[in-house]
Amino acid sequence: MNALMAPFGGWNMPIQYAGIIAEHNWCRTKAALFDICHMGEFIFQGDFESGGLEDVFTFSVKSIPLGRSRYGFLLNEQGGIIDDLIVFRIAGDKVMIVVNAATAPKDFAVIRGRLRGGLFTDITAATGKLDLQGPLSRDVMVKLFGEAVAAIPYFKFITMNILGVEAIISRTGYTGELGYEIFIPAEKVCELWDLLLSDERVKPAGLGARDVLRLEVGYSLYGSDIDEETTPLEAGLEGFVNFDKTFVGKEALLRVKEQGVTRQKVAFEVAGRRSPRHHYDICSAEEIVGNVTSGVFSPVLGRGIGIGFVRPELSAIGTPLTINHERVSMEAVVCDLPFFKDGSVRA
Amino acid sequence: MSIYFTREHEWVKVAGNVGTVGISPHAAHELGDITFVELPKIGAVVKQFGVLGSIESVKAASDIFSPLSGTVITVNDALETAPEVVNESPEDSAWMAQIEITDAAELNNLMTQDQYNDYLKTL
The missing domain is CATH 3.30.70.1400 (Aminomethyltransferase beta-barrel domains)
Structure with a gap:
């Protein structure tokens, strides 16, 4: 398969196969297969x-x-x-x-x-996970595993027998495309990998393409965009916090809500093909006002896109920002998410 | 026409007092999918191993260093809209700039093709 491998979270992971952009394009138009056993x-x-x-x-x-x-x-x-x-x-x-x-x-x-x-x-070691993502993924899954898969709506899953073992097929993913996450006992994951790839509409994709795909639809990457120093309120993820129930951290979040956040996540588009990158400075009027947490060249949009954190008063859509790093400087504008709006995720 | 290489993986093809500059197939492969090329301005005066431009891929951003001192006389504008040519044809179509060479003696600081091939084996 000639994959470029690299260590990630203590696992040896495939970063790329045919090339990040080719794999990205395949996922946006066909069906890409990701080895996500590390989760x-x-x-x-x-x-x-x-x-x-x-x-x-x-x-x-x-x-x-x-x-x-x-x-x-x-x-x-x-x-x-x-x-x-x-x-x-x-x-x-x-x-x-x-x-x-x-x-x-x-x-x-x-x-x-x-x-x-x-x-x-903890069943991590005993559990394999493969993601099949892309507009053709449903057709592939139905051909291989039957009509039951066709009826799974977004964020629902079914349990079914695959290759003689019980597996979970979930209509979720990290790409913004129609797709499935398949959980299967680890001893069967290689067989499942080969079975999925036996369909010519399916090609393997690595973590490099996965990172571009997830950023184009604005999904946060843990460790880059969110971490223990970041609250869901700053990260624009309050919609996933239910204040009507008890949870650890609720009192702290209520205090933040009362006082207001001191920094806010923004999405921005660059005027041109340069890529903003993790740790680049975000500037406004010659002053550093924040930093980039994720950035990449978007193959579908043909320009650089990024996520970062800035002072709240600079987070309004349309706010001009400058992204700086050493000799590199690029003009950017705060925009809404997702960057890429035409994904098949809810198809 | 002779080709010479830097340790930073730029090449220069020399014809008379004009040097044509690009990055090596090894560098293009290591960078992966090229997404942006920053070219120098025509008329810019560059020093040997000084910054000539920059290049970005999905994975990384990197400066391009000038193999020789001189004045930029032509740039390959096509790379601004089609940077992927650097992956497809790094040693031909994806030349980046032509330089009027100031000091041919600087070629002694560069590697020949054979020397560069040996150098790659050490990396």
Whole structure:
């Protein structure tokens, strides 16, 4: 396959195969296959309320309908984001929690420390995960696994038998395209990889393309755009915080809401093909007013795009900014998200 | 026409007192998909190993250094709208600038093709 490999979160990961832009284009037009086995998966089984899980995240676990999943946060006492994650309601008393690779050991320890009961297990090593993403992914999945896949709506999943084992097929992803995340016992993941690639509409894509795809639709990358020093309020992610329930970090967030944030996430487009990059300065009137947390050349838009944090008064759409780094300087304008608005994610 | 290389992976093809400059296939491959090329201005005076321009890929941004001292007399404007040519044809279509050479003796500071090939093996 001739993949360029690199270490990531303690795993050896494929960064690229044919090339980042070619893989990106394939995902936007056909179906791209990503090896995402590095992500962490935990199982909680028990009573969500008496076991303490209900208060762990910024959203309610018990109110997630069976067969649905929900995105949100694990916060520290200061309201900083320990991780962003998705919880899958597998059974009345059982959920799967899917977390980022680099944060998985810490997440597990923090969650376990907040539980008062129930059975909590780390199934990361035993679980394989492949993402099939792109406008043709549904057709491919239906051909391989049957009509049941066709009916899965966005943020729902089904459990079904694949290759003789039980797998979860979830209509979620990180690309802004129609797509699926498939969780399967690790010993079958290579067989599933080969099966999916046997369809000529499917080509492999690496983490390099995945990063471009996610930024084009404005998804946050943990460790770059959000971290323990960043609250969901600053990051423009308040929609994933339910203030009608109890959760760790709620008091801190309420204080921030009352006092107002001191910095705010902005999305910006560059006038030209230069790429803003992580840690570049964001300037206004010759003064440094923030920094870039993610930036890239967008192949679909043909210009540089980025996300960063600035003083709140400079976060209005249309605000002109300058992105500076050493000899490099580029003019940019604050814009709305997503950058790329024509994805097939809800098709 | 002779071709010479820098340790920073620029090449220069010398014909008379004019040097044509680009980046090596090795550099283009290492950078990956090229998304932007910053060319020098015509008339700019550059020093050997001084900054001539810059190049960006999906993965990285990098300066381009001038293999020789001189004055920029032509630039390859086509790269501004089609930087991917650097990946497709780094040693031909994707030349970046032509320089009127000030001091041919500076060629002694550069590597020949064979020397550059050996140098690549050490990286």
